[in-house]
Amino acid sequence: MNRLKEKVLTLDTMNPCVRRVEYAVRGPIVLRALELEQELCQGIKKPFTEVIRANIGDAQAMGQKPITFLRQVRLSTALAPLPHQAMCRGLSTRSSQVLALCIHPDLLKSPDFPEDAKRRAERILQACGGHSLGAYSISSGIQLIREDVARYIERRDGGIPADPSNIFLSTGASDAIVTVLKLLVAGEGRTRTGVLIPIPQYPLYSATLAELNAVQVDYYLDEERAWALDVSELRRALRQARDHCYPRALCVINPGNPTGQVQPRECIEAVIRFAFEERLFLMADEVYQDNVYAEGSQFHSFKKVLTELGPPYAAQQELASFHSVSKGYMGECGFRAGYVEVVNMDAAVQQQMQKLMSVRLCPPVPGQALLHMVVSPPAPSDPSFAQFQAERQAVLAELAAKAKLTEQVFNEAPGIHCNPVQGAMYSFPRVQLPPRAVQRAQELGLAPDMFFCLRLLEETGICVVPGSGFGQREGTYHFRMTILPPMEKLRSLLEKLSQFHAKFTRDYS
Template sequence: MLRNPIRTLIAQRKPLCFPRSCRHVSTSASTKTKVLTTETMHPLVRQVEYAVRGALPIRAEALSKQLLSDKSLGFDRVVFCNIGNPQQLNQKPITFFRQVASLCENPELLKPENRQTLLKLYPDDAIARAELLLKHIGSVGAYSHSKGIHHIRENVAKFIEERDGYPADPENIFLTQGASAGVHTVVQILTQNYKSGFLIPIPQYPLYSATLSLVDATQVPYYLNESTNWGLDVKDLKKAVDGARDNGVDMRALVIINPGNPTGQCLTEQNMREIIEFCHNERLVLLADEVYQTNIYKPQTRPFHSFKQVLCSMGGDYKDQELFSFHSISKGMVGECGRRGGYLECVNIDEKVMDQLYKIASVSLCPNVQGQILVDLMTNPPTSGDSSYPQYREEIDSIYQSLKRRSSKLADCFNSLEGMTCNDAEGAMYLFPKLTLSEKAIEAAKANAMAPDTFYCMSMLEATGVCVIPGSGFGQQPNTFHFRSTFLPEEHLFDSFCGGLRKFHGEFMAKYKD
């Protein structure tokens, strides 16, 4: 039997000899400093920035706590418009979804002896759906398959087929912890080294810049055109790619957010064809962030088309174009952000790469099961003839129409303000108005060590309790100033909400008038 060599040395009272780099620091030294500091941590982590959870939201949280005991701030609550988090701002959950989720969480209710009582509390189709899901899941407290429960992936595939009119394979679908986890995995897979380049839109959702920083890939920005409602010109993509390649960047992928975040635009089908052709010619993988696909407010003029559908319709030379697309339960009319559910579809991806994606998914064991259940419900909701369909339809339509009204009302509010212009939202949950600030305001920002748009947003927060995010957190054209705001505050409060913004803006502009 082999003895532990360290124990042997200890028994013989012999000194332990470790490499110089591994030798234990003295007790006196160890008491003076922490082992883990911001200087000794991974340097790539220090580089990560994520504005929607940055300085303004941190200050907003502090003000929210202060309001518990201090009513002298001039407002009675903090309104978190910094992030698309519908249920934080009291969007009502979809009843059928919560009913099914609760039954899956507490299967004791489904026992035969409880059936009569249960039918008084739950509709029969919610009971049937929970029973079907549990048949395929077992316990929600158990690990699932690393790619997600196969039954749910089958339902996602059917949803995609019905949406696009083209086949979808459950084996090419991964259920994920929200769309963000899928994005992170794909970016990891695509990054070979620090020269690996990704085209990202400016303005962009900072998930992408943060993830690229974390894997040490190269961000290659392309600018959206505000004067054409944040349109995308393929000539700008070509210019960005050529410039990056001239500097030794190995261009790997193009990120498209459609509908846009933070800008709210929705691409035309023709524009999408141009983008796919560009990716094909430039040998770029296309990453399509489509989490706002049901948040479409001008469906007659700017309907949603998935990149999968447009790609498949092009056929011919484009049949091998590589595409990853992402969807989530966090947005749309569902708004179940905290449950962290989503999916990733892989189109025309090499089989050996698919094996590597599966390996990476396996490292995390599985996506959370309650999130998977909500993905099933989002992609396979009640249909006409089901007991829950009338209520489901009424709830979905009510939320949608309210979001549409609120988007218009807030855009009108911003456009009525001195020195501010704002494009209408064609989709998503945000507006991205442009600010014109005086030199006096810009100098005041410098004196407070802030970017001018950050200074404006912080002033708004302190005066009104409304938390928005400055455009500098998303990227913007040089020497322009913006901010992103959701239009998620409750509709019955919208008049007072907009009134508070008008009052603040007027006072700010008067204070910093040149």
């Protein structure tokens, strides 16, 4: 007798923590954007001709050209760059790709490749056992590349030593962040681990804490002071959290995502002192450290400030700091490469971290090779130096101009307020929504800013992420938008968005 069996895995029987996971950056609004793209391809008429994905910080998807040095080394800096399309089709015989040499070592015999490219490729291959990037590496990452990362950190921090044994390579910074959170989470009931995260926050944190059944402890950035971090707000959040959980960690995102602020050194010092006094493990998400635009703003690493504070902080405060090749001037999101440096971590726990990473075997080895090139850029004596410097500065200068343009256009639009985009790759404007629009959103079971963003997508093709996906003070409404589109497309996008907000306000007023 054939009888229908109930499925073993259903919404009722699955892990309830997974059901609670939300990730707004690739959430429902992005799924609708994909549907609209398919409808456009099928010839279905829309009020727009393309969907503009301004929802995510994927630089190359938005048109940013790869930095030449990370993909290839010129035979001569005097050679004019070939058209981008030709490079994509592999038609260049005057340039050589370091990653290509690593992936297909037989090319090392070719006279078409310059010696500096071959030396780099051979160095990486030797570190991989002399074979290819298709072999596993050790779980914490190739030792030589960890040493390169340590030297990079030392240069960045003005000579403060970095120990390669405290550096773990990872599948982007996200993977390392999740690993550290796994180490921290423990307890049940009122002893469940609480983790302080900024609001607005990057949804990786809320999603991971939900998956691990930990307690998210919100502390609010001060929008009226350009998203400043105030230690008095940390104290409020911590005091209230201790009634229902055991706070053990404090996360700081600097430069900020989605808020784009760059924290001054005095703020970082105050945060370190607070974490030390309250016995909190510090997590410093510093993946946008190359993206600082505002005059007077400067990136200060938590590691550097911690060390310069001296004892007892430098000797005892536990810290994990994260970096990635996905952001900065690089924008190499698809290679999934990053690292974490741990400071003052208990030696036995560090061994457990190594064990946890070994379960995943190793980070992608091509990504590790790319990370090597990011942390070991051309020296002034190298043939690639001039072109590398010019391209790097051009990318960052254009991002700075886009940041300024975004702030300017939004603040000229009635009902939209945008704080200065001091760093990172996003703006997080506050929008005024009419009461009738809020009421209509509630009738549809939507957050008001989600309703606004969905209408924006349906009428203009512009895809942004509602502020409710990142967290915001009750009664305020925002959206996150990347500043990465090419300048002219960005200008048009900003104007269309401002015009849509005016129309939306009229329609629901």
